Amino acid sequence: MGRAPCCSKVGLHRGPWTPREDALLTKYIQAHGEGHWRSLPKNAGLLRCGKSCRLRWMNYLRPDIKRGNITPDEDDLIIRMHSLLGNRWSLIAGRLPGRTDNEIKNYWNTHLVKRLRSQGTDPGTHKKLPEPVTREVKRRRSNKNTSNKKQNKSKAKLLPAEKHKVHLPKPVRFTSLPLPGNDSFESNTITISPSQGRDQGCFGTGDSFLVGDNDRYGLVNGSDLECQSLVPTTNTLEKLYEECLQLLEIDDCQDQVLLDSFADSLLA
DNA sequence: AATCGAAACAACCGCTTTCCG
């Protein structure tokens, strides 16, 4: 039967989004809301695949997205949630307000996997490895720039996790959009119940925000920059984790059914 | 200053799930 491609690839833009495309997408969603991704590009005047639009919006343009370094508390929660849920990034992201599944997935793959290994923990099972890994982990994919003869060079280096490099976020534009789920930011005291989905999972209005390189987004003027400091407190994150744990501890049987029902409860 | 490899992350791909007529 054959499944139709999600979009015709002929004549569509690919690769990094331009400020103009961002503006078009943002403006359209502001006016019409999310959804109908298939028809959105055409209606918004974008030469992009609907999927691409959705991804761009979900992972970058949404107003409730928190950018910047993962805090140690979030970091800890991600690890613990992963030990419960595995690679179910969307579920994990749903418990980390302002974070996207893609961001958490990337963070896991680039930071946490290495760190856990360096600490002697198997990132897949979260069990202790026989011996702490002291050698550089092989790169997941073959880098076409990387030849074997050159790799010896870096073997004596410290593990990345030991370097504690601080990653500075790329330029960020937070715009305030009148969208559902974005109009009830509260201070850090808010708690998230299991019945709240990711759409409602944003909180934390602060008076500080990350300021991006506006030049890169020339369309943004000062008044458009309205950023929320979406910083959950340690207690909040701890509560989230405890919630998950309690649900799992109802029954010792941590089988798939239980996990699935837990997942359902998160999604409800 | 130039070069190169590794790290980081945005974006893409394709499969699965959900929705709807």
Added chain:
DNA sequence: CCGGAAAGCGGTTGTTTCGAT
């Protein structure tokens, strides 16, 4: 119930940036 379309999701890749030499 069935089939197709749309949306969601996780794995993978491409490109840019950064740091070491």
